[in-house]
Amino acid sequence: MGRGRVQLKRIENKINRQVTFSKRRSGLLKKANEISVLCDAEVGLIVFSTKGKLFEYATDSCMERVLERYERYSYAERQLVPTDPTSPGSWTLEHAKLKARLEVLQRNQKHYMGEDLDSLSMKELHNVEHQLDSALKHIRSRKNQLMHESISVLQKKVKEREKELAQQNQWDQQNHEINSSSFVLQQQLDSPHLGEAYQSAGVDNGEVEGANSQQQPTSTGMPQWMLRHLNG
Amino acid sequence: MGRGRVQLKRIENKINRQVTFSKRRSGLLKKANEISVLCDAEVGLIVFSTKGKLFEYATDSCMERVLERYERYSYAERQLVPTDPTSPGSWTLEHAKLKARLEVLQRNQKHYMGEDLDSLSMKELHNVEHQLDSALKHIRSRKNQLMHESISVLQKKVKEREKELAQQNQWDQQNHEINSSSFVLQQQLDSPHLGEAYQSAGVDNGEVEGANSQQQPTSTGMPQWMLRHLNG
DNA sequence: ACCTCTATATATAAATA
DNA sequence: TTATTTATATATAGAGG
Secondary structure, X not given: OOOOOOOOOOOOOHHHHHHHHHHHHHHHHHHHHHHHHHHOOEEEEEEEOOOOOEEEEEHHXXXXXXXXXXXXXXXXXXXXXXXXXXXXXXXXXHHHHHHHHHHHHHHHHHHHOOOOHHHOOHHHHHHHHHHHHHHHHHHHHHXXXXXXXXXXXXXXXXXXXXXXXXXXXXXXXXXXXXXXHHHHHHHHHXXXXXXXXXXXXXXXXXXXXXXXXXXXXXXXXXXXXXXXHXXX | OOOOOOOOOOOOOHHHHHHHHHHHHHHHHHHHHHHXXXXXXXXXXXXXXXXXXXXXXXXXXXXXXHXXXXXXXXXXXXXXXXXXXXXXXXXHHHHHHHHHXXXXXXXXXXXXXXXXXXXXXXXXXXXXXXXXXXXXXXXXXXXXXXXXXXXXXXXXXXXXHHHHHHHHHHHHHHHOOOOOHHHHHHHHHHOHHHHHHHHHHOOOOOOOOOOOOOOOOOOOOOOHHHHHHHOO
């Protein structure tokens, strides 16, 4: 892409290689983000430059999560490190126990993530479903709580501001100035509809855009300023 | 790129999303390979589709090496698990890694069970909610599938029984005996309304894409006799 | 799901600042 | 190094098999 074709082989000129690396790296990260957002895919991208510098992209900025999932995915195939029988002692035992627990946890987690369901009976499916349903309720409740707390904080701030402005108005009274904007804001925050909006936003689609893509509009139904306030 | 511009947001049409995913995925893998070769970089790329299928690229086809390097790199910064200096060697490191992963998994699992939510930010809550919602859809879909299979089996059995009874009726014809109970049962299973009930009970067939979460009641709408049959 | 065929949108090599 | 410009090479959206 560009003025000249490029052979698919190492660029020998060091300067060109560095420049190309810089350009293509940003292009690659961009595309990784795009496919993640556009296609609802989970992506992890790791790039080490020749000199060993690290660049990375991960859906939701959480490489940990991607790698965990990757390891879980290829766990079954890889036979997880055939334990070395030569190294003796309780260390090996400890280690084996740990691995066993890890495996159990991972299997469970798979189920909680809706994967690997074929091995479950109908009854087990029922159990998991109930568990997840209950968890979802807790989570939505917690979200609601957070949102209400945020609203309280905001309201307090607005009232303080209201007070300040009132004082200022007093001072400016002789000039017959009227500050109407603060009144509008207060009304918005007092409106019961606002609270309802948050409630439905929480229940509705749990979609959250990738942390890396700040440009796009949110699909949560929440206004940007609210998300920004809440995300902290 | 292409005939129309594309907003950087999730493609809602699921067909288009899938097609775009396929195209962009190959493009992304290609570019990952190109930068790796051209610029002598070490690259690891992991992509999970919405449905959980894994695609990957790694320099020299060795994701293991890339991930190890990555962990080493970010270990230094993150000070994860201060290595015990008394017992040296890779064993300790391996062990520490295992423990760290176990801890992470346990923490995650708690979250997936709706516990220990206070430590989560709003964004993280959103993510967990989305994940659980998606998992629930998979589980309900799987349940549905099981139910349909069971129904097929039952129908087959009933038809066999029907045949047997028909023969018996032939033999008993001279006595003018009529077996009415089998007729009733056959009617129940043939009723189209029954099938519809199962369809609406779970997620409709394999579709898991729709992100919107209906906090539908956990109850499946299945009659007890069906459950009893399926639970085995 | 995957391929083909365009018209366009993007990415980027090379030159330049 | 990093940014801007420009000419081309690629990638890919949309439509149809």
